[in-house]
Amino acid sequence: MNTNEILQIVLFFGLGIALTPLLGRFMFKVFTGEKTFLHPVLLPIEKLVYKLTGINPGEEMSWVKYLWAGVIMTTVGFASLMVLLMTQKWLPYNPQGLDNLSWHLAFNTAWSFTCNADWQSYTGETTMSYFSQTLGLSVHQFLSGAGGIAVLVAIGRALKRASVKTIGNFWVDLTRGTLYLVIPLSVLWAIPLMWQGVPQTWQPYxxxxxxxxxxxxxxxxxxxxxxxxxxxxxxxxxxxxxxxxxxxxxxxxxxxxxxxxxxxxxxPIGPVASFESCKQIFTNGGGWYGVNSAHPLENPTPLSDFWEMLAIIVVPMAQVYMFGLLIGNKKHAWCLFAVMLALYVGSFGVAWWAESQPNPVVHNISPLLEGKEQRFGVMNSVLWGVSCTAIDNGSVNSMHDSWMPLAGLMPMWNILIGEIMFGGVGCGVYCMLFHVLIAVFLAGLMIGRTPEYLGKKLGAWEATWAVIGVLGPNAACLIPAAFSCVLPAGLSSLTNAGPHGFSEILYAFGEAANNNGSAFAGLNANVPWYDVTLGLAIIIGRFAPIAAALAIAGRMAAKKTVEASPGTLPLYGWTFGLTLTGVIIIVAALTFFPALCLGPIVEHGLMLSGRVF
Amino acid sequence: MIKLITQSIRQTLLWTVVTGVLYPLVMTVFAQLVFPAQANGSLIQRDGKVVGSALMAQQFTGDKYFWPRPSACTYGTGPTGIAGSSGSNLGPTSAQLQKNVDAAALRTASKLPADAPVPADLVFASASGLDPHISPEGARFQISRVAAARGLSADVVGKLVDQFVEAPQWGFLGEPRVNVLQLNLALDAASPKKP
Known part of the structure; x- marks a missing residue:
């Protein structure tokens, strides 16, 4: 721990927090149709988009229709992307003459990118043509990011409404998100990356x-x-x-x-910078190159590293503020923000401490630079790894597989608790909402009052869907992970033996079921078993929470508002914050503690005794 | 339902044109005009030939050259052309990793005594397998070997290394480092020409 490291950490979190109200208010204005400084240029384009794609922006949708629009949009994206990937050999802009993808790799990759997970079973520079990367993968990085935000906006809007059956228009939210938010921020973020050395060309390697x-x-x-x-x-x-x-x-x-x-x-060059910025800002994380942002052409300098890392947190932090404005309760939003930040900084602290310890297996040589880049060092590698998993980003600048056991535990923990420390664009907040509802429900039961949230009474419907939203991804993680531990098809892909091999499997399904995309990359996942099971886990991990959140929002919008009474529990302050933190930790610990014991925790003990596999 | 499907198809097509064609094209034109060297891979030329990229490590095994960090992908090269970037992905209890981390061999190769501390970056494989940098300590560790092989004094080589030490960016970002390829090219230029 030295002054430079402390300075970088303070600047990183400080900038993220400082930008939150600014960007959050801008996002609120964009989605509620208020005028911003971009409107003179972009409003005519927004209207043109509605005209060209046959959309009536005044139409209101029920939660079921909103969900269908999202599901169909993703499925169309999946189908077109899968076809593109399986035919890239015959398509233009393939200067290296790269072959078509196999059906299972195309299946996995197409779901992965359309669901904002960006898990990659392949190495980009030896697998994907320029055409596939820019017209395929990159497009869905834009759309899946905007789609996630759209769902959050609909939920925030619905919670504010009362006695209404509709929650907004999916196409309007998607269009506004893409046009006013995703594209301008991607342009803004790409330019410093080009300056620092990220390639941007269509010339061959x-x-x-x-x-x-x-x-x-x-x-x-x-x-x-x-x-x-x-x-x-x-x-x-x-x-x-x-x-x-x-x-x-x-x-x-x-x-x-x-x-x-x-x-x-x-x-290997290509139009990388334009791809990179969108990948970082909208919690996609699927890199141009195989080693993602550890590649010196994708992340050339400490400054580009700082800029890319800042990109991970700005929109996810701002979305919490935007949510507060949408529901008309900023105090509640800041309380959620504080809980998220505390869990995030806590997991960073543990990971950094663990990664700074000596490892007797490698003769206590330190710093532990296996799987890390010299220009970033230990602290920036750990800060990135914790950030990209607390927030559903999944890009990496070091190889998590080579981290110390308890340091590698923290990204895994961040992913498994549902990526709610700011989380993915949109999904971070609506996945947090499930925990909030469970917390409110528990607190209501404890004092014997009907639980309320934002002036609406909660019933069995809300509690059931909140539990589905939490348990859906958890089941999609643990069940296939268990099968992979006993099937030969699952075991043959491991790089590491012993408990670390189990960690590779658990990490892979955890990240898929929570749409993260980072990896203990020793797992060779480009085999039919992993491509298909991880692809299915990604679908469940995307749509179980979206469906649950929209179901809750739709029901809440239709309810009448009740006046706050002296018995109403406040949604801010220490009591609420600590109850919520307790619920998050207890739910995750009950679900995953046994599995985590078998992986990183037992490995830590074995490592200290010098055991190798 | 049919309407939702046609709207989805039209939206997908429209955004493919905007974010998949227009956006990268505009960015490419901008990059080629404003940052042409970086946009094309930060290439390094010598005698009119491209000899590498300032951002990608190359394999050096001869005593005359400084060695980069170990690579799990032979520095992106191979007999069949390109090898994908990769780290070793060996975990903290890996027997293979224990075997790979061979400080003693490195000391012998560098003609240093058995108690000389070995810089960590020289024994641990990088994340990308292409890390263009080593630590300043990693460079100084190799000075006596390189100087002996080139018939130069350790002072001359040491001064050259000092020139190539990059401090943390803007004084506080990242770690100090030395670019191995650029240092080796400078070393070639500074050495007397072969007969």
Whole structure:
């Protein structure tokens, strides 16, 4: 811990908090149709969009119709993206001649990007053409971000309404979000990234002549392209020849290796900066390159790192303020903000402490830079990893798989409690809402009064849907994770053995079911089992909370408002904040504590005793 | 329902044109005009040939050169062309990681005594496998080996290393570092030409 590190942390959180009221108010104005400084330019375009896509902006939707609009929009996006990915070989702007994606990888990737998860079973620079990245993946990073915000806006609006059956128009919210928020912020964020060195071009990859060429061993092939093999005696683990039943040595085929000179390095470029900014701001997190923002072309300098990290928090923080304005209760919003910030900073503190401890397995060499970049160091790697999981972003600038056990536990914990520390655009707040309702319900039961939220009485409907919203993703995480631990198809993809291997599986399903997208990347997920099960977990993780939140909002909008009485519990202050924090921790601990014990917690003990796998 | 489907298709198409075509095109024109060097990959040329990118590490194993951090993807190169960026993804209790972290071998290669502290960045593989930087300590650790192989004095090489030490950006962001490829190219330029 030194002065520079403290300065960076204070500046990071300070800027995020300072921008919250400014951006939050701007977002509120955009979604309620009030005039902003962008309206003179963008209002005519907004009207043109409605005209071109056949939308009547005055139409009001019920919660069921709003949900259907969201589901169908996502499904259309999924279908078109899957087709695009499976045909990229024949489409333009594929200078490296990259092949079509397999059905299972296209299935997984298409759901992943249209549901704002951005889990990647592939390495971008060797898999995706420029066309697929910009006209496919990037478009859905815009739309899934705007879609998430739209749902939150509808919920906030509905909670303010009374005795009304409708909650707004999905198309209007989606259009306004994309036009006034997602596009301007993406432009604003891309420019400093270009300045710092993120490529932005449509030229093919550049071939560089290595300063010091080297020789690699490659399997020899004959004229027809078949591998040449030679027969050698089989040896056991100790190098002793294995003898068959007849006493003769057992022979096995081994490929013949030949020297090949490697004299060049391909520099993968492309329109990266424009992709990168939207990926960071709207909690997408799916990188252009395989290692995401750890790649020096995707995140070249400490300044670009700070700027990309700030992008993770600005909109998720501001959305809490916007929610407060929408429901007309800023005190409640600031209380939610404080609970989120406390949990977030707490998990950062634990992770940073754990990552600064010596690891006897690697002879106590420190700092622990395995899977980290020199320009970022330990603190910036941990701060990013905690931020991208507290907030449903999922981009990485270090390899979480190589973190210390208790440090790696914190991203996992952030994801598993539902990514409600500001969380994804939209979903962070509406997933927090489920916990709020449960907390209000519990408090009401404890003092023997009908629970109320924002002047509406809560009943069995709201409580049931709140529990569905919380338990849906949890089930989508734990059930397939359990199957993966016993099926050969699940176990063959692991890089690490022992409890760390289990952590890789748990992390993968946790992030999918909560639409995060980061990884313990040692898991080789591009196999049919993981592509399909993770894809399904992503769908449940996206739509179970959206459906639950809209169901609650629709019912609340139709209710009559009751006047606050002396018995009404305030939705702010220490009592509410601590009750809510307690509910969040208890629900998550009851669900996940056994699983976390089997993974990072037992690994921590084994590591201290020097055990390796 | 049919109406929702047609609206979805029309919305998807329209935003594909706006955010998938217009937006990246405008940004590309802007980048090529304002930041042409960065926009094309921060390439480094020597004698008219591209020899690498300032932002990507290259493999150096010869004694004459400073070595970059270990890479789990042979620095993005391979016999078949490009290798995807990758970290080792080895966990904190991995036997393979324990084996990879071989400080003793590095000391021997650098001709340093058995008690010389080995900088962590030289034994731990980077996140991307392409980390262009090492720590200033990591560079100084290699000075005596490089100087001996080139027949230069350790002072001359040390001065060159000092020139390439980058402080934290704006005085406080990130960590101090040395760009290995740029340092090696400068070293080549500073050394007497081969006969």
């Amino acid at each position: 550049v071939t560089a002549n290595l300063v010091e060429p080297y020789t690699a061993q490659v399997p020899k092939v004959d004229d027809k392209g078949n591998p040449v093999t030679t027969s050698v005696p089989k040896t056991d683990d100790k190098g002793q020849p294995v003898k068959g039943a007849d006493g003769k040595p057992v022979m096995v085929d081994q490929p013949v290796m030949v020297d090949q000179k490697v004299e060049t390095q391909l520099i």
